[in-house]
Amino acid sequence: MKFRLITLAAVLCSQMSLAQDSVIFRKISDEIMLHGTCYENLRVLCKGVGNRISGSPAAAKAVEWGKKNMKTAGADSVWLQAADVPYWHRGSESLLIKAGNGQYKKVSALSLGNSEGTGGKVLEAKVVMVANYDEFKALPESAVKGNIIFFNYKFRQDFIFTFQAYGDAVKYRWGSPSIAAAKGAAGVIIRSMSTGADDFPHTGSMHYTDSIKKIPEMALGNISADSLEQYCKRGTVKAKMQSECHITDKPIRSYNVIGEIKGSKYPDKIITVGGHLDSWDVGEGAHDDGAGCAQSIEVIRAFKALGIRPKYTIRAVLFMNEENGLKGGQAYADSAAAKNEHHALAIETDAGGFAPRGMGMEMSEEKKDKIRAFQNLFLPYGVYDFSNDEGGADISAIQKKLNVPVAGLLPDSQRYFDVHHTNNDVFEQVNHRELKLGATVLTQFIYLVSEHEIF
Amino acid sequence: MKFRLITLAAVLCSQMSLAQDSVIFRKISDEIMLHGTCYENLRVLCKGVGNRISGSPAAAKAVEWGKKNMKTAGADSVWLQAADVPYWHRGSESLLIKAGNGQYKKVSALSLGNSEGTGGKVLEAKVVMVANYDEFKALPESAVKGNIIFFNYKFRQDFIFTFQAYGDAVKYRWGSPSIAAAKGAAGVIIRSMSTGADDFPHTGSMHYTDSIKKIPEMALGNISADSLEQYCKRGTVKAKMQSECHITDKPIRSYNVIGEIKGSKYPDKIITVGGHLDSWDVGEGAHDDGAGCAQSIEVIRAFKALGIRPKYTIRAVLFMNEENGLKGGQAYADSAAAKNEHHALAIETDAGGFAPRGMGMEMSEEKKDKIRAFQNLFLPYGVYDFSNDEGGADISAIQKKLNVPVAGLLPDSQRYFDVHHTNNDVFEQVNHRELKLGATVLTQFIYLVSEHEIF
Numbered sequence: 001m002k003f004r005l006i007t008l009a010a011v012l013c014s015q016m017s018l019a020q021d022s023v024i025f026r027k028i029s030d031e032i033m034l035h036g037t038c039y040e041n042l043r044v045l046c047k048g049v050g051n052r053i054s055g056s057p058a059a060a061k062a063v064e065w066g067k068k069n070m071k072t073a074g075a076d077s078v079w080l081q082a083a084d085v086p087y088w089h090r091g092s093e094s095l096l097i098k099a100g101n102g103q104y105k106k107v108s109a110l111s112l113g114n115s116e117g118t119g120g121k122v123l124e125a126k127v128v129m130v131a132n133y134d135e136f137k138a139l140p141e142s143a144v145k146g147n148i149i150f151f152n153y154k155f156r157q158d159f160i161f162t163f164q165a166y167g168d169a170v171k172y173r174w175g176s177p178s179i180a181a182a183k184g185a186a187g188v189i190i191r192s193m194s195t196g197a198d199d200f201p202h203t204g205s206m207h208y209t210d211s212i213k214k215i216p217e218m219a220l221g222n223i224s225a226d227s228l229e230q231y232c233k234r235g236t237v238k239a240k241m242q243s244e245c246h247i248t249d250k251p252i253r254s255y256n257v258i259g260e261i262k263g264s265k266y267p268d269k270i271i272t273v274g275g276h277l278d279s280w281d282v283g284e285g286a287h288d289d290g291a292g293c294a295q296s297i298e299v300i301r302a303f304k305a306l307g308i309r310p311k312y313t314i315r316a317v318l319f320m321n322e323e324n325g326l327k328g329g330q331a332y333a334d335s336a337a338a339k340n341e342h343h344a345l346a347i348e349t350d351a352g353g354f355a356p357r358g359m360g361m362e363m364s365e366e367k368k369d370k371i372r373a374f375q376n377l378f379l380p381y382g383v384y385d386f387s388n389d390e391g392g393a394d395i396s397a398i399q400k401k402l403n404v405p406v407a408g409l410l411p412d413s414q415r416y417f418d419v420h421h422t423n424n425d426v427f428e429q430v431n432h433r434e435l436k437l438g439a440t441v442l443t444q445f446i447y448l449v450s451e452h453e454i455f
Numbered sequence: 456m457k458f459r460l461i462t463l464a465a466v467l468c469s470q471m472s473l474a475q476d477s478v479i480f481r482k483i484s485d486e487i488m489l490h491g492t493c494y495e496n497l498r499v500l501c502k503g504v505g506n507r508i509s510g511s512p513a514a515a516k517a518v519e520w521g522k523k524n525m526k527t528a529g530a531d532s533v534w535l536q537a538a539d540v541p542y543w544h545r546g547s548e549s550l551l552i553k554a555g556n557g558q559y560k561k562v563s564a565l566s567l568g569n570s571e572g573t574g575g576k577v578l579e580a581k582v583v584m585v586a587n588y589d590e591f592k593a594l595p596e597s598a599v600k601g602n603i604i605f606f607n608y609k610f611r612q613d614f615i616f617t618f619q620a621y622g623d624a625v626k627y628r629w630g631s632p633s634i635a636a637a638k639g640a641a642g643v644i645i646r647s648m649s650t651g652a653d654d655f656p657h658t659g660s661m662h663y664t665d666s667i668k669k670i671p672e673m674a675l676g677n678i679s680a681d682s683l684e685q686y687c688k689r690g691t692v693k694a695k696m697q698s699e700c701h702i703t704d705k706p707i708r709s710y711n712v713i714g715e716i717k718g719s720k721y722p723d724k725i726i727t728v729g730g731h732l733d734s735w736d737v738g739e740g741a742h743d744d745g746a747g748c749a750q751s752i753e754v755i756r757a758f759k760a761l762g763i764r765p766k767y768t769i770r771a772v773l774f775m776n777e778e779n780g781l782k783g784g785q786a787y788a789d790s791a792a793a794k795n796e797h798h799a800l801a802i803e804t805d806a807g808g809f810a811p812r813g814m815g816m817e818m819s820e821e822k823k824d825k826i827r828a829f830q831n832l833f834l835p836y837g838v839y840d841f842s843n844d845e846g847g848a849d850i851s852a853i854q855k856k857l858n859v860p861v862a863g864l865l866p867d868s869q870r871y872f873d874v875h876h877t878n879n880d881v882f883e884q885v886n887h888r889e890l891k892l893g894a895t896v897l898t899q900f901i902y903l904v905s906e907h908e909i910f
Contacts, residue, residue, distance in 0.1 A: 029613070029615065030613045033612050033613050033615075034612055034613055039652065157488050158484070158485045158489055160484065160488075160835060160836055160837065160892065195888060355810075355869050357837065380615060381615055382615065382812065382867070384839045384840075385839075412810050412837070412867065414810050414888040414889045414892065415886050415888070415889070418886070418888075431869060431870050431873070432652045433617075433650060433869040433870070433873075434869045437615065437869065
């Protein structure tokens with residue numbers, strides 16, 4: 001009998017707690033949906049600063065934007081954390097295609113990030129199309145030597161979670177130049193990592209294998225790639241590639257922006273939530289990742305505006321250089337290790353400012369289960385998926401270095417790879433309610449973890 | 456022992472069936488995500504026909520579009536079903552506002568659908584602002600008489616499911632003119648039914664109470680409404696309203712477009728799936744409800760392309776006149792009753808071409824439970840919510856008349872009331888993957904219901 005009474009009491013307590021959490025969840029939602037400033041902050045970042053590749057003057061302006069808004073949000077303390085970053089500069093570029101005996105025509109293309117261009121000279125060569133690496137391997141060296149290889153691997157529209165398609169295809173962006181150069185190719189064209197029913201080319205990071213010649217790499221939008229595919233099927237195709245892109249030798253001093261609310265009960269236990277402040281040098285870096293930065297600041301603002309003092313210390317971090325070096329994430333991890341900080345959890349929001357659907361978690365099953373016990377609280381906010389193990393690139397360094405559990409906001413993924421790394425990733429592509437709803441769920445998640453002392 | 460064996464066999468059978476369903480679900484998804492034509496069909500409707508209010512020449516063109524595409528999709532039979540519809544015509548209109556002793560300035564406004572305008576004359580009057588009906592009731596008759604009442608009721612951004620906000624606010628659009636006229640008002644201005652962080656005014660249907668004078672009603676976009684609110688707080692505001700809108704006396708002959716696949720096992724049991732072909736006379740009726748029409752046609756196309764012959768007869772119906780009369784839905788119900796048809800289920804898709812999140816259901820709890828037993832099959836497609844009882848306006852007539860169970864596709868609702876009934880509801884606002892994913896889920900749902908003979 002006593003046992004049953006205790007069980008009953010425990011059940012009642014847990015239900016009262018759930019009811020209380022649900023009230024706070026609603027307060028957080030109302031505060032952000034009605035008074036949130038993330039959308040307006042993002043507008044200023046996109047329209048006032050614009051794109052902001054690491055090391056650029058615009059990236060320095062973005063740091064100022066972050067510092068100012070973190071203070072306005074009411075963080076107890078705001079500081080900059082130094083990170084020395086590479087500076088990749090695009091310069092002028094063009095890609096012209098000639099099918100058969102036709103004229104050269106300019107196509108819409110972008111050099112891939114970190115790649116070395118043609119040094120401004122024109123590289124004219126035959127285009128050889130392959131559908132994938134298997135087809136490339138089967139080519140005799142004579143078919144590759146001196147030519148431009150078109151890796152026509154298609155971004156798979158049949159994956160519903162589009163990050164799966166990205167994971168499937170991105171190796172063609174990342175590694176093709178060295179693979180092609182090892183067999184004597186002069187340049188590489190790829191099909192963009194794109195779901196777009198349009199012709200925007202998508203840039204993004206690539207890397208060279210040491211000791212192999214660095215050849216240029218350009219990405220085509222889907223419509224241009226479809227055309228090139230048809231030309232190649234019909235006969236001989238030639239291309240003229242010209243680009244000035246290169247990485248400057250000397251790293252440039254830049255910064256992460258950090259804002260903090262001190263925890264009431266465990267000031268030394270830190271929950272980090274962040275996005276990245278740098279973007280590629282096209283568009284406005286709206287979804288990638290102005291959205292995540294604006295949301296991370298909003299978390300701080302919402303706690304302060306509601307007068308909720310979290311038990312753990314909450315740190316919003318705007319990381320520098322996620323796109324082409326991860327130096328900000330590394331600097332953050334190094335600093336945490338040097339100061340012997342106790343990081344309870346690190347959360348990233350870098351999957352676009354779309355309506356949230358879930359939280360990814362990479363942590364022990366025990367911790368996951370503790371969180372999942374509360375997952376129905378998120379249902380009224382459209383969040384139901386706690387099955388993925390997604391964190392984020394910026395927090396991967398601290399995850400590895402200090403074995404910190406990580407989580408990531410999982411917004412709806414349908415539109416992300418339409419705009420990702422393109423001139424079309426602009427403020428107008430972000431919906432105010434979707435952005436705010438993402439910030440709402442992030443704040444609710446952090447509140448929950450801190451309030452229930454899950455870590 | 457025997458009992459346990461039977462139980463085991465039942466469990467195994469049900470799991471084998473789930474695995475089989477899951478394979479068909481994937482085939483449906485691949486077919487639509489890779490080869491779906493709904494996005495291209497929608498483009499032609501939006502750009503080739505444009506907006507298409509009932510009774511207009513454009514609506515007649517839309518009927519032709521529907522018939523053609525239903526045939527191309529491979530329906531066993533395609534026919535038109537007559538429906539006599541009202542024709543509301545907007546004509547020219549303008550709203551000018553003067554704050555204090557300032558100048559009259561034009562604001563962005565739309566007359567509400569079915570309303571009678573000023574007969575082209577200028578109605579100049581004082582603007583009296585109220586926040587809601589309670590405030591209006593408290594006004595003395597002298598404060599209303601001859602004036603234009605501004606019902607400044609705010610569309611609530613704190614509801615996460617935006618249709619809840621619509622349900623909360625829409626009475627101000629629907630009924631305000633008669634309520635205001637009963638107390639002597641000369642005209643009505645409302646704040647649009649809008650989540651928009653912009654100034655697009657939203658039209659939509661209203662009605663007059665018989666025997667009360669028909670006064671004009673116009674809606675303002677959110678930014679203009681915010682300004683007008685400020686002006687009214689500061690002092691006297693006057694308005695000049697001019698509009699020619701009216702309903703023509705004689706109904707106009709129009710049509711529903713119907714395409715059918717005959718069922719293999721129960722040809723006489725019909726599952727209807729539909730959206731509405733008419734739109735308001737602004738924008739392109741892309742989300743409302745070109746999307747639903749294109750998706751309904753896609754259901755037919757997918758069954759045919761995959762060679763799946765459903766057990767029940769599947770009927771895609773493009774209803775006419777959802778927006779301002781529901782004459783198409785009524786004609787469909789009347790015909791079904793007259794022919795003594797057995798309608799197993801009617802499904803509507805009229806909540807925008809956004810990424811799907813659920814299916815609403817209005818039917819017996821027993822049927823709901825039968826469907827919910829399969830709901831995990833939808834999770835990989837982002838669909839998790841089977842808790843709402845939403846059908847749709849077009850199928851409400853057959854639901855009432857023949858007691859037909861109904862269901863409705865529930866897409867993400869965040870962006871719907873940004874564009875709903877505005878000049879901004881254009882093709883560019885529809886994402887190709889979101890639209891196709893909605894069609895995928897509709898097709899999967901219909902396949903499931905038919906294959907498992909749930910009705």
